[in-house]
Amino acid sequence: MNPHPAPPFDTWQWLQACHETWQATLDPARVGRRFRRARLARLIATAQRDSPLYARRNAGAQELSDFAPVTRAELMHQFNDWATDRRITREAAEAFVADPDGVADAWLGRYLLWTSLGSGGEPGLFVQDAASLAAYEALDALRLRAADPAQAALGLWGLGRRFAYVGAIGGHRAGHASIERLRRVVPAAWAPQVDVLSAREPLPLLAERLQALQPGVLITHPSCAAALAGLQAQGELHLRLDELWLGGEPLMPAQRERLHGAFGCTVRNSYGSSEFRSIAYECRHGSLHLNDDWVILEAVDEHWRAVPPGVLSHTTLLTNLANLTQPLLRCELPDRVRFLTEPCPCGSALPVIEVQGRATTH
Numbered sequence: 001m002n003p004h005p006a007p008p009f010d011t012w013q014w015l016q017a018c019h020e021t022w023q024a025t026l027d028p029a030r031v032g033r034r035f036r037r038a039r040l041a042r043l044i045a046t047a048q049r050d051s052p053l054y055a056r057r058n059a060g061a062q063e064l065s066d067f068a069p070v071t072r073a074e075l076m077h078q079f080n081d082w083a084t085d086r087r088i089t090r091e092a093a094e095a096f097v098a099d100p101d102g103v104a105d106a107w108l109g110r111y112l113l114w115t116s117l118g119s120g121g122e123p124g125l126f127v128q129d130a131a132s133l134a135a136y137e138a139l140d141a142l143r144l145r146a147a148d149p150a151q152a153a154l155g156l157w158g159l160g161r162r163f164a165y166v167g168a169i170g171g172h173r174a175g176h177a178s179i180e181r182l183r184r185v186v187p188a189a190w191a192p193q194v195d196v197l198s199a200r201e202p203l204p205l206l207a208e209r210l211q212a213l214q215p216g217v218l219i220t221h222p223s224c225a226a227a228l229a230g231l232q233a234q235g236e237l238h239l240r241l242d243e244l245w246l247g248g249e250p251l252m253p254a255q256r257e258r259l260h261g262a263f264g265c266t267v268r269n270s271y272g273s274s275e276f277r278s279i280a281y282e283c284r285h286g287s288l289h290l291n292d293d294w295v296i297l298e299a300v301d302e303h304w305r306a307v308p309p310g311v312l313s314h315t316t317l318l319t320n321l322a323n324l325t326q327p328l329l330r331c332e333l334p335d336r337v338r339f340l341t342e343p344c345p346c347g348s349a350l351p352v353i354e355v356q357g358r359a360t361t362h
C-alpha cells in the first residue's frame with residue numbers, strides 16, 4: 001500500500017467549479033445568486049439528512065435563518081456526529097494528523113485534512129472533499145490571481161515564476177496542506193516552483209534563505225511580511241519581489257503602505273480561514289470582495305443578531321456552500337467584519353467587506 005496516497009483531486013469537479021465561478025464572476029447579481037440559492041438548498045438538505053449533529057439541533061430547519069448559530073468548540077466536541085461520512089471520527093483524524101509526514105496525503109482515500117489552532121484556543125480539524133477544494137481553487141484562480149488585468153490571461157499561478165511560501169509548517173495547517181497538495185496534483189510540467197519555509201525560523205535565518213532563493217512572489221501573513229520589510233528597509237535584506245501575497249491576518253492600511261514602501265511591489269491581500277479558505281479576494285482597487293456565491297458571511301452582534309450594512313460586527317457567522325462532507329452552517333468565525341454600502345469602482349457586484357481583527361469567542 002502506498003504510504004503517501006495522492007491528495008484528493010477530481011478533474012470534473014474542478015472544471016465544473018471553474019465554469020460556474022467564471023459565470024458568477026461575470027454576473028454576480030443574477031448568476032451568482034442563483035448558484036448560491038441552489039448550493040444552500042443542497043447543503044441544508046444534506047446536513048439535515050446525513051449529519052446527526054445538525055439533524056438533532058435543528059429539527060425541521062428549512063431556511064438558513066432556522067439554524068441556530070454554532071461555535072467551533074461545539075462542533076469539535078461533537079465531532080463524531082458532525083460529518084456526513086460516518087467513517088469520519090475525531091480519533092481517526094487526530095491519529096492521521098499526528099504524523100507530520102502525511103501532510104496533504106489523501107485521508108480515508110478521498111479527503112484532505114487540515115488543522116487550525118483557532119483564535120479562541122479551540123483547535124479545529126477540518127475535512128475537505130474534492131468539491132470544496134475545487135471551489136477554493138476556482139476562486140483563487142479566477143478572482144484572486146486574475147484580479148489584476150495584467151495577470152488575467154495567466155489566471156492560475158503564472159508559469160516561470162518562483163514562489164516562496166512562509167507560514168506555519170508541520171501539523172497539517174491549512175496553508176501548508178494546500179500548498180503541498182497543489183505541488184502534488186499539478187502535473188510537473190505546469191507545477192509552480194514553490195519553496196516552503198517555516199515562519200518559526202529565526203528572522204535572520206529566514207531572511208538569509210529568502211535572500212538566496214530570490215522569489216518573485218512571496219506568500220505569507222502580514223506580521224511576517226512586516227518583520228521582513230523592517231530588514232529590507234534597513235538594507236539588511238535585498239528581495240526583488242514582483243508581488244507580495246498576504247493572508248491569514250487582517251491587513252491595516254498603514255501596514256500595507258509600509259510593506260509597499262519597503263518592497264516596492266504590488267501587495268495583494270486576501271481573506272480566508274480554516275473554515276473556508278478563500279472567503280474574499282482583493283480587487284485592483286484594493287477592496288476585499290466577498291465570494292458570496294460560495295460562502296455566506298453574516299455580520300452579527302455579541303448576541304448573534306444581524307448588524308446593518310456599514311456597521312462593524314462583533315463577530316461573524318460563516319456558512320460554507322462548497323463542503324457537503326463536513327457541513328458548516330452559521331458557524332461562528334470570531335472576526336469583526338463590516339459590509340460596505342458603497343459599490344466598488346471596479347464594477348463587481350460582489351459585496352465589499354472590511355475585516356478588523358478578532359473578537360472574543362462565545
Ligand SMILES: [Zn+2]
Pocket residue numbers: 283284285286287289344345346347348
Ligand atoms: Zn472592487
